[in-house]
Amino acid sequence: MSRRIPISPIDALRPGQRKLVFVDGASVVAFNIDGKVFAVDNSCPHNGASLASGQLEGHVLRCPAHGMRFDLRDGIEREATGLCPKQFPVQECDGQFVMRVDDPL
Numbered sequence: 001m002s003r004r005i006p007i008s009p010i011d012a013l014r015p016g017q018r019k020l021v022f023v024d025g026a027s028v029v030a031f032n033i034d035g036k037v038f039a040v041d042n043s044c045p046h047n048g049a050s051l052a053s054g055q056l057e058g059h060v061l062r063c064p065a066h067g068m069r070f071d072l073r074d075g076i077e078r079e080a081t082g083l084c085p086k087q088f089p090v091q092e093c094d095g096q097f098v099m100r101v102d103d104p105l
Ligand code: FES
Pocket: 044, 045, 046, 047, 048, 049, 063, 064, 065, 066, 067, 068
């Protein structure tokens, strides 16, 4: 079963901004890149560091802990280790960005 979890009103998450969303005791970080929002688990698949403060280079997010890079368009780790953060599809609905979360998170 999946749920739709609100991220933010569209006007409150502008291009270049990011936001943490808490779901079932876990956190998801959403990035607005050029008007499209990408939501990923805030726990790096390498060793669990928070990805929320990672540096963005285009669509590529660099983990602040050990520097692994993830392409937010497909979640794939750029150095081909096979690690990728869990992603959540985002859509616009009734003036909000909303992500789809499958149970369990
Ligand atoms: S915890 Fe993210 S690269 Fe190590």
